[in-house]
Amino acid sequence: MPDMALSDLKVLDFTQAIAGPYCTKLLADFGADVIKVERPDGGDPSRRWGPFPNDDPHPEKSGLFLLLNTNKRSITLNLKTEAGKKIARQLVEWADIVVESFRPGTMAKFGLDYPTLHALKPTLVYTSISNFGQTGPYRDYLASEIIIYGMGGELYSTGLDFREPVKMYGTVCQFLAGNIAAVATMGAVFVARLQSIGQQVDISLMETQLGNQDRRMPALVAYQYTGEVSGRIPLGQAGYPIGIYPCKDGYFEIMSGLGRFRQAAEMLGNPDWLQDPKWYTPTAQQDPALKEEFEAHFFPWLMEHTMAELWEIAQRHRVLSAPVNTVADVVNDPVFNERGAFIEVEHPVAGKVKMPSRPFLMSETPWQLRRPAPLLGQHNEEVLCGLLGYSKEDLVKLREQNVI
Amino acid sequence: MPRLPLEGIRIVDITVVWAGPYACFLLAHLGAEVIRVESIKFFQPLTRGAIPRPPKAVVQRGQPPWIWGMPNRDPGQRPWNRFPMFNAHASNKKSMTVDLRVPKGKEILARLVKISDVVIENNVTETMDKLGITYDWLRSIKPDIIFVRMPALGSTGKYANYRLLGSMNEGVAGHNTLRGYPDMDPTAVTPIYAADAASGAGAAFAVLAALHYRRRTGKGQLIELPQIENFMPYLGQAILDYTMNGRIQRTIGNRHPWAIQGVYRCKGEDRWCAITIFNDEQFQKFCQATGHPEWATDPRFADAISRYKNHDELDKLIESWTILHTPYEVFHLLQRAGVPAGPVMDQRDAYNDPHLQARGFFQKAYQEDCGEHFYPGAPFTMSETPPSIRRGPVRLGEDNEYVYKTLLKVSDEEYQQLIEEGHIGMDLAPDVVA
Numbered sequence: 001m002p003d004m005a006l007s008d009l010k011v012l013d014f015t016q017a018i019a020g021p022y023c024t025k026l027l028a029d030f031g032a033d034v035i036k037v038e039r040p041d042g043g044d045p046s047r048r049w050g051p052f053p054n055d056d057p058h059p060e061k062s063g064l065f066l067l068l069n070t071n072k073r074s075i076t077l078n079l080k081t082e083a084g085k086k087i088a089r090q091l092v093e094w095a096d097i098v099v100e101s102f103r104p105g106t107m108a109k110f111g112l113d114y115p116t117l118h119a120l121k122p123t124l125v126y127t128s129i130s131n132f133g134q135t136g137p138y139r140d141y142l143a144s145e146i147i148i149y150g151m152g153g154e155l156y157s158t159g160l161d162f163r164e165p166v167k168m169y170g171t172v173c174q175f176l177a178g179n180i181a182a183v184a185t186m187g188a189v190f191v192a193r194l195q196s197i198g199q200q201v202d203i204s205l206m207e208t209q210l211g212n213q214d215r216r217m218p219a220l221v222a223y224q225y226t227g228e229v230s231g232r233i234p235l236g237q238a239g240y241p242i243g244i245y246p247c248k249d250g251y252f253e254i255m256s257g258l259g260r261f262r263q264a265a266e267m268l269g270n271p272d273w274l275q276d277p278k279w280y281t282p283t284a285q286q287d288p289a290l291k292e293e294f295e296a297h298f299f300p301w302l303m304e305h306t307m308a309e310l311w312e313i314a315q316r317h318r319v320l321s322a323p324v325n326t327v328a329d330v331v332n333d334p335v336f337n338e339r340g341a342f343i344e345v346e347h348p349v350a351g352k353v354k355m356p357s358r359p360f361l362m363s364e365t366p367w368q369l370r371r372p373a374p375l376l377g378q379h380n381e382e383v384l385c386g387l388l389g390y391s392k393e394d395l396v397k398l399r400e401q402n403v404i
Numbered sequence: 405m406p407r408l409p410l411e412g413i414r415i416v417d418i419t420v421v422w423a424g425p426y427a428c429f430l431l432a433h434l435g436a437e438v439i440r441v442e443s444i445k446f447f448q449p450l451t452r453g454a455i456p457r458p459p460k461a462v463v464q465r466g467q468p469p470w471i472w473g474m475p476n477r478d479p480g481q482r483p484w485n486r487f488p489m490f491n492a493h494a495s496n497k498k499s500m501t502v503d504l505r506v507p508k509g510k511e512i513l514a515r516l517v518k519i520s521d522v523v524i525e526n527n528v529t530e531t532m533d534k535l536g537i538t539y540d541w542l543r544s545i546k547p548d549i550i551f552v553r554m555p556a557l558g559s560t561g562k563y564a565n566y567r568l569l570g571s572m573n574e575g576v577a578g579h580n581t582l583r584g585y586p587d588m589d590p591t592a593v594t595p596i597y598a599a600d601a602a603s604g605a606g607a608a609f610a611v612l613a614a615l616h617y618r619r620r621t622g623k624g625q626l627i628e629l630p631q632i633e634n635f636m637p638y639l640g641q642a643i644l645d646y647t648m649n650g651r652i653q654r655t656i657g658n659r660h661p662w663a664i665q666g667v668y669r670c671k672g673e674d675r676w677c678a679i680t681i682f683n684d685e686q687f688q689k690f691c692q693a694t695g696h697p698e699w700a701t702d703p704r705f706a707d708a709i710s711r712y713k714n715h716d717e718l719d720k721l722i723e724s725w726t727i728l729h730t731p732y733e734v735f736h737l738l739q740r741a742g743v744p745a746g747p748v749m750d751q752r753d754a755y756n757d758p759h760l761q762a763r764g765f766f767q768k769a770y771q772e773d774c775g776e777h778f779y780p781g782a783p784f785t786m787s788e789t790p791p792s793i794r795r796g797p798v799r800l801g802e803d804n805e806y807v808y809k810t811l812l813k814v815s816d817e818e819y820q821q822l823i824e825e826g827h828i829g830m831d832l833a834p835d836v837v838a
Contacts, residue, residue, distance in 0.1 A: 005613040008620060022637070030613050050661070051645035063644030067637060114787075133785070138759040141739045144680035146658060146665060147746035155667070155678070156750045157468065158594045159585070164667045165676055165748055167658050169582035172598050175638040179605035180430075184784035186612035187409035187434040191789050193619070197406050199788035207765055210754060211783030213426040213604055214597040215470055217492035220766075222473030223751035224777040225488060230468045230751060231674065235592065237467075244580070244591045251590045253575050259455070315566050322572030324590045327642045328652045330578045330632075335561040341633040342647075354647035356636035360610045360629035363539075365617055 004031025005365040009189065012088075012095035013037060013072065014112070016044040018171050019205060020101030020129045021068040022178025023185065027097070028071035029358070029367055035091065035383055036069065036374065040076040040404060043376040044069075053350065059376060060349035066373045067355050070345070074374035075383045076404045079110040083403045090388050092117050092124065096192065097185060101129040104139050114200040124198040125188040129181050133204030143205065148173045152209025154216045154230075161232045177208040239285035240294050244324055247302045251324035252310045258285050260320070267317040273297060347372040380404050406788050408435025413615065414520040416441060416513070417497070418504075418537070420448045422570055422597060423631055424526030424554055425493045426604025431522075431611060432496035433782040433791035439520075439807060440499040441513065442800055444829040447836050450569070452484035452800065456836050475774050484800050484832060485773040491797035495769060495779060498803040502827045504535050509827060513537070515812050517545045521618075522611055526554035526603070526631075529564045539626040548624035550614045552607055558630035570631075571595035577635050582642055586657045599635040606634040664711050666719050667748060668726040670734060676748040677726055677734040686743050687711065693741035694725045771796035801830040 009032040013024040021036075021044070028034040038044050046068060047059040078084040088110070092098060098117060100107050107113045107128075114126045128134055131143035146167050149155045153173060159166040181203045191197050210216060219230040236243055239257030241264055256264035261284075265274045284290050302310065307323035314321035323329065330336065331354070343357035358367030384390040384404070398404045413436040417428045432438040447456045454471060463479045466472025474486040484490075500516075503509040517523060523542055525532055532538065532553070542549045556573055557563035574580050574596060584593040610627045618624055636643060642653040658667050664681040681687050684707065691700035699705055699721060704714040711718055726734050731747030738745035747753060755766060755778065763785075766778040774797070782791035808814040808828065822828045 003621070005617040009616075026609055049641075051641060051648055051651075053648045055649065063648055064641055067640045067644060132759060133763055136759040136762040138739075141746075142742070142744035143746065144660070144663070144665065144678075144682075144744050146660075146667070146678045146680060147744055150667070150676075150678040150748040151746040152749075154596075156676070156748050157470075158596060160592060160594075163585060164658070164669065166585055166594075166667070167583065168596065168598055169579055169639055169655070170641050172579075172638045175640075176598070176602055176605060179602065179609060180783050183430050183434075183605060183608045183612060184786060186609065186616065187789070188786060189616065190409040190434075190612070191406060195406055197788050199786055202785040202787070203783075204763070204785075207760075207763070207785075208783040210760070210765060211780050212601045213422045213429070213493055214601040217780045218470035218489045219468070220751050220754060220780045221492045221777070222469035222471075222488040223755065224779070225475040225486075225774065226469055226473040226477055228469040228473060230470045230473075232594070233467050235594070244575070244593065246589070246591065251580075253572050253580075255569060255572070259449075311566075318567055320567050320569055320572065322568045322575040324575045324580045325578045326581050326652050326654075327578040327639065327646045330576065330636075331643060331646050335558070335563055336633065339558050339561055339630070339633070341558075341630070341636065353644070355644060356633070356640065359606045359634040359637065360627055362610070362614065362625055362627050364623055364625035365613075 003365070004368065005362060006031040009033070009097060010095045011035070011097045011099060012091050014098065014100035014102065014107070015129065016101060017046055018068065018174040019177040019181065020099055021046065022175050023127070023129065023181035024072065024099050025068050025070060026179065026182040026359070027185070030362075031365065034072040035379070036072045036074045037077045037088065038074055038376055040078050040377070040402060043074070043076065047376070058349070063353065063355070066345065066347060066350060066353055069373035071370050072374055073379035073383065074377060075380050076377035078403050079112070081401065081403050083398060083401060085111050087384065087388065087403070088112055089120065092120055094387060095124070097125045097127065097189065099127040099129070099181070099185065104128070104130050104134050118198055122198050123192045123196050125185060125192050125201065126198070127181055127185045127188070127201040127203065129177065129203040129205070131205050133207065134202045145171050145173055148205045148209060152206035152216070153212060154214065154219060157215065157219065157230045157232055159232050161234050165232065173205065173209055176212065177203060177205045180208045240291045241298060245299070245302050247305055247307055247310055249306045252302065252307050253322045253324060254314060255320040261285065263317050263319045267314055267319050268298070268301060271297070343369060345369060345372045349375065377404060408789050410434040410436035413437065413522065414439065416516055416520045416523040418523065418525040418527070420451045420527060422489070422493070422600040423603035424524060424607070426601055427524060427554075427607035427611070428497060429493040429495070430604065430608040430782070435789070438497045439516070439803070440497055440798065441504070441516070442499055442501050443503055444501045444801065444831060445503050445826050445833045445836060446505070447832060450489065452490050453487045456484070456832050458483055480773060482773050482799070482831065485771070491771070491774065492780070494797035495793045496795055497798045498806065499798040499801055500804050500807040501801040501829055504537070508825065510536065512812065512827065514545050516807070517542055517549065519811060520546065520549070521615065522550045522552065524552040524607065524611070528567060529553075529555045529559045543624070548618055548622060550611065550618065550624045550627065552611060552627045552629065554603055554607055554629045554631055556631050558633065559628055570597040570600035573599040573632055573635065577632050578639060578642065582639065582653060582655055584655050584657070586655050598638070599631055602635045602638055603629060603631040659715070662708065662712065664715060664718060666722065668719070668723045670726050670731045671729055675731050677731040677745060678748055679722065679734070679738065679743070679745045681743065684708065689741045690738065690743045693738055693743060696721070696725065767793040769793045769796035771799065773799060799830065800832070801828065804828045
């Protein structure tokens with residue numbers, strides 16, 4: 001086994017869905033030995049969420065699960081049984097880190113709460129990921145992606161002023177929460193290794209949005225400074241050209257107004273109509289009539305060019321710009337493919353699946369795909385017999401008793 | 405009292421705008437000594453301000469507040485210390501100034517690198533190359549240095565030096581066709597910066613992984629976090645749906661792929677709540693809690709599939725109820741009944757929220773040019789080494805004396821000379837206009 005950045009870390013992973021598995025995926029992808037504990041009856045619910053090949057649901061073919069669980073091993077364990085609890089505690093003795101994302105209080109029912117496990121292993125790092133954290137009046141409340149974004153993040157200011165606030169795609173907040181959890185978990189690992197002190201890391205999804213640089217922290221600070229709320233504001237009032245515009249084959253974003261207007265003029269080839277000094281007065285960018293006049297020239301120019309052409313022209317003139325890609329555009333982009341941003345994972349049941357590969361490159365300890373996402377309980381024997389010393393007969397009994 | 409996780413780790417922070425600074429914000433909360441390397445002779449737009457010296461009239465009118473909302477809408481004597489976009493992430497950091505474009509400045513950087521553990525930057529790829537701040541150069545000064553680069557689209561390939569802001573990375577990644585109103589085209593999407601936050605979190609994790617490895621082996625390394633590639637898993641369901649099925653997903657707005665979900669208007673001006681109903685049981689509870697048992701028996705909403713088919717009609721009914729209540733009333737009433745719901749909280753709500761108050765999320769901090777205010781704390785808590793705001797948002801050049809004299813052992817004479825040469829100061833040079 002090659003020495004990876006986190007090769008010496010052993011993780012017992014009780015997480016499910018998205019935030020927790022993304023946290024342990026980051027650890028696993030950079031070398032940690034992650035044993036994922038799943039319920040025997042169906043496992044991680046993300047196995048039932050798509051996308052599935054040909055929209056045909058199958059617990060071993062969920063694209064989401066396959067992405068989130070690379071490089072992990074899977075065992076099944078019924079934590080409601082005494083034998084299941086005992087195996088879990090044996091694995092705690094093996095582990096450096098426990099990560100869990102049950103509703104607060106659930107781990108206590110299994111006898112696997114932080115105080116209990118801390119007593120068992122004082123240097124244990126124990127990361128809990130939940131909607132609202134392990135304390136406080138909302139501790140037991142339910143949530144969803146949009147509720148987390150609405151309560152914690154900037155949903156309020158996202159959208160048009162005359163419409164309802166509108167969320168981001170899919171489960172972006174939950175991925176960020178997983179990444180934050182991985183950061184805090186590693187911080188706790190440092191304390192465990194250097195000072196021999198274990199601790200509980202408490203991740204509240206709501207707080208991962210509140211302490212989030214994407215407009216939320218700045219808007220919170222601005223409220224302190226001014227007493228003003230940052231809400232949804234009309235687009236197209238900041239100057240020109242600023243915004244997303246239609247072009248020949250799609251949409252293209254440009255930010256070249258205000259102090260960057262000269263670059264926009266150069267991008268347009270410095271045509272005669274832009275020689276008039278009126279475009280360069282201090283108030284020109286706030287003049288609606290001038291904006292309209294500019295757009296009368298600018299819109300037809302955009303429609304003559306594709307997104308790819310516009311990007312080349314704009315960047316040649318150092319104009320801040322980007323295409324508004326579809327998911328197909330980004331997945332097929334030769335630059336990202338040549339760089340290795342995607343990988344074809346060979347999975348025993350799902351077959352070949354192309355998915356995003358590494359989040360970052362490390363020169364000494366690069367990301368590696370050591371194994372695809374595990375089948376449900378694929379490593380029961382390897383872990384229980386190989387690691388904990390159970391016999392094959394024990395395994396049969398455990399299976400009969402619905403423990404694994 | 406245990407020491408903070410990264411106590412004793414020194415980070416040379418050459419980051420700009422949001423993505424890099426957010427990584428250092430997280431690392432500073434973990435106890436690292438983060439030293440921002442800034443300049444009084446060069447102004448990077450959107451890091452410490454939109455423009456170096458915004459006129460008072462602009463600051464008073466500018467929207468949104470999260471860009472222009474300086475204390476009391478006043479730029480003050482040093483507007484670069486009053487910028488909410490910067491001060492949001494600048495707690496627990498230190499700041500020194502040096503002009504890296506001249507040999508003397510680079511020599512000073514070298515002296516700082518020699519006594520540091522990590523160098524982190526998120527500029528356009530060629531910017532650092534032109535300054536000669538390369539991994540090879542850093543390694544020649546400090547063999548086990550960890551160097552983190554965060555190019556937007558990667559440091560190799562055609563896009564290596566492409567210029568864009570975080571909001572545009574969303575477009576390249578495909579996010580701008582996956583969010584927004586389903587009945588409108590992408591020209592109507594609000595600029596967001598989710599990939600910036602993701603990049604900061606990803607880079608902070610990368611630094612921790614590299615430090616962990618260095619402690620075991622003594623080896624440093626070069627890390628490249630291409631911001632777009634780091635963000636791709638966040639759009640994983642759409643990417644996999646395309647690679648598995650060839651389907652090009654488009655925005656479904658506030659809808660959930662299979663549950664009943666929306667943002668609904670509430671009582672009050674521009675007040676909203678979010679509700680998600682995942683299953684039959686929650687739908688029954690919802691109908692009971694709202695006093696509309698007749699919805700529960702309506703054949704249009706009999707099961708998950710019928711409800712999803714008749715989502716528009718159900719939305720109208722839901723909103724006919726939410727409009728009678730404040731977001732917090734909806735929230736508590738539905739949550740007590742076991743239905744996922746929440747207020748769409750503006751910034752005022754967040755400060756007044758009893759849950760966040762109970763958890764002590766906001767913390768008071770003082771900064772000389774802004775006074776005392778509450779600031780958002782860390783996005784994580786730890787039982788033995790809790791993160792906290794140990795010091796308010798750092799002012800430009802605030803730690804010059806400490807860095808130059810204490811750390812770099814610069815003599816008083818040399819310090820004076822560095823002031824005269826325009827390296828050291830707390831005010832942008834008068835000729836810095838953009």
